[in-house]
Amino acid sequence: MVVRGFSLAERGVSEAIGFILIFSIVIAGIGLVTLYGYPMLLKQQTSANERIMEKNMIVLQNDVKSLAYKTVPYKETSLKIDGGSLTVYNSTSTPAVSRLDIRDCDPSGDEYIGAFQSGDLRYSSESAGTDISLQNGAVVMRPHAEPGSVMLAEPRWFYDAQTNTMVINLIGFNSSYTIARAGIGTVQMAMGETGYTRVDIPAGNLLCVVYTPDPTPEGQNYQVAWDNYFINSMKMTPTGTDHEYRLPTDVTNPAILVIKKYDVIIKSL
Amino acid sequence: MARLNDDAQWIILMGFLVSFSLFFLALIINQSTVVGQSTAESVIEFPKNDIRDISHVIKEHAEKNGKIDDRVYHDIINLSIQREGAVVNYTLNTQYYQRLDVFNHSLIHYNNGVTTYSENWTSE
Numbered sequence: 001m002v003v004r005g006f007s008l009a010e011r012g013v014s015e016a017i018g019f020i021l022i023f024s025i026v027i028a029g030i031g032l033v034t035l036y037g038y039p040m041l042l043k044q045q046t047s048a049n050e051r052i053m054e055k056n057m058i059v060l061q062n063d064v065k066s067l068a069y070k071t072v073p074y075k076e077t078s079l080k081i082d083g084g085s086l087t088v089y090n091s092t093s094t095p096a097v098s099r100l101d102i103r104d105c106d107p108s109g110d111e112y113i114g115a116f117q118s119g120d121l122r123y124s125s126e127s128a129g130t131d132i133s134l135q136n137g138a139v140v141m142r143p144h145a146e147p148g149s150v151m152l153a154e155p156r157w158f159y160d161a162q163t164n165t166m167v168i169n170l171i172g173f174n175s176s177y178t179i180a181r182a183g184i185g186t187v188q189m190a191m192g193e194t195g196y197t198r199v200d201i202p203a204g205n206l207l208c209v210v211y212t213p214d215p216t217p218e219g220q221n222y223q224v225a226w227d228n229y230f231i232n233s234m235k236m237t238p239t240g241t242d243h244e245y246r247l248p249t250d251v252t253n254p255a256i257l258v259i260k261k262y263d264v265i266i267k268s269l
Numbered sequence: 270m271a272r273l274n275d276d277a278q279w280i281i282l283m284g285f286l287v288s289f290s291l292f293f294l295a296l297i298i299n300q301s302t303v304v305g306q307s308t309a310e311s312v313i314e315f316p317k318n319d320i321r322d323i324s325h326v327i328k329e330h331a332e333k334n335g336k337i338d339d340r341v342y343h344d345i346i347n348l349s350i351q352r353e354g355a356v357v358n359y360t361l362n363t364q365y366y367q368r369l370d371v372f373n374h375s376l377i378h379y380n381n382g383v384t385t386y387s388e389n390w391t392s393e
Contacts, residue, residue, distance in 0.1 A: 069354050069381075158382030160356040167356060167382065196351050258350055 049083035050128040056081075057123060057132050057139045058153050060187060064137060067191045068171055068262040069156065078186045084125035086187075087180040088266045091119035091172035097135055097220045098213055102168065102259065105206035105239065105246060112199055113259055119173040121187075121266070122220075131220065137171040140225040151225040154233055159248045165256040166207065166247050174265050181269035192263030201255040207247040208239060314383050319353050324377055324388055327359050331373045332392060337361045355381035 012018075056079045063075040089097060096117040103111040120135035129144045137155030142148065159166050174192055201207060209230065213223045223243070230236040236245035249255040323345065330341055342359075349357040358378045365371055377388040 071352070156354075156382045158356075158380065160380045162378050162380070163356055163358045165356045167350070167354065169354070198347075198350070258356075260354060 046083060046125075046127045050125055050130060050132075053081065053084070053123050053125065053132055054139075054141070054152055057121075057134050060121065060134055061137070061139050061153050063187070063189055064134070064171060064264055065156070067189060067264055068137070068169065068194075068260075071191075073191050075189045076186055078184065080184050081123065081182050083127040084123055085180050085182040086121065086123045086185070086269055088121050088173060088175045088178060088269065089119050090174055090178070091117045091263075093119060093178070095214050095216050095219055097122075097133065098211060098222065098226070100136070100170065101210040101212075102257075103208055103210070105208040105244075109205070110199075112197065112257060113168075113170070116170050116172070116261075118171060120220075121173060133220065133222065135222070137169055138225075138229070140222045142220070142222060142225070147221070147224075149222040149225040151229050154229055157234060159234065161250070163256065164250050164253050165258060166249050167258045167260070168209075169260050169262065171262045171264060174263055175267075179266065179269045185269045187269055188267040190265045190267060192265045193261075194263065195259075195261035197257075197259040197261075199257040199259075201249070201257055203252060203254050205255075206251060207249055207255070207257060208244055209236065209247060210244045212243055316353070316355070316381055316384055319349075319355060319381070320379055320384075320386050323349055323355075323357055323379060324390075327361075327375060327377055328390060328392075331361050331375055336363060349379075353381065355379055 013021075059077055059079070063077055066072040067075055097120045098118060100113060100116040100118070101111065102113040102116075103109060118136035120133045122134075123132045125131070130141055131144065132139065132141045132152070138151055139153040140149055140151050142150075155169060155171070157166075157168050211223070211226050211230070213226075214220045230245045231238065235248045237248075238244065239246050247257075249257075326345060330338070330345075337360075345359075346357055349355045356379070360376045362374045363371060364374055373392040375388075375390045375392075377386075377390065379386040379388075
């Protein structure tokens, strides 16, 4: 802006030096963008891929919910898998991602469910270094390098205090072979067999759940996520024995234990 | 050198304004997918028809008999847990105000792990 009262000064450095100054500013700008901006963009892309996949897994969990709880026979979802691959692990695959036992807390008591293996639908991200897994109706996530895991969406287990009923839904995956997919794919799921068990528990009997994670040292260990779910969301109490939790049923009254088993068949990815 | 002409400064200012508003819009759009999804889920999750069906069956049954038929009671409860995965319980009382003024009073309890519903119902 011209300040009135002063004459515009035309003395200054030569045009050549001015050119060099401007040119070096431009080069420095480009340099900064390539050095810092570009890696940041790539990192953004990786975390965006991861977040998109988190959402995708929750969408798939909703599909599984529709199949299991709303008696929908078949579901199909198209999704884009970037930065990693999505794989189905059968409920019979080894090492099992987890094992569940539901039984009387008394070791000599009845066993209601023995060694249930859910299998899982797992997204393994190479770029972000995390695994996101849909297992037993829950979406859980763990980093590759360090221990620990987190539950993104909970399964539908519940305790009804009024009728002293504990309802446990177990969802297993089945496919005729191990399928993996990267890129754009369609997940086709169909409902397989379902099982229903209702047990009347006399007053005074304690019920326990035992969750055993993948025992291999570098395996899929989602212990922390499930531990938090059992203790904080389901109000179960750890019994002191490893991986064993007492169900929140009222012991002074007769309780009802309902276990529903669903078999989800993955036709293709 | 000619006089400095600053008439077009507003173009640059507008440029800033537009770019900042785009930035904020991008932030809002980023959030909207999450919100939309969870809202849609909760709408789907609400078991309106299940609750209506169960409440209807119980009321119809109550109007006819005035007391709980043990067989029907267990049928309702077993069907709802098996088919809909919901814990249902109900009580039914017949009450007398005067000698001839009889009405049924029912407490219906429904819980499917996501939605808990209680109904306190009185017949006319």
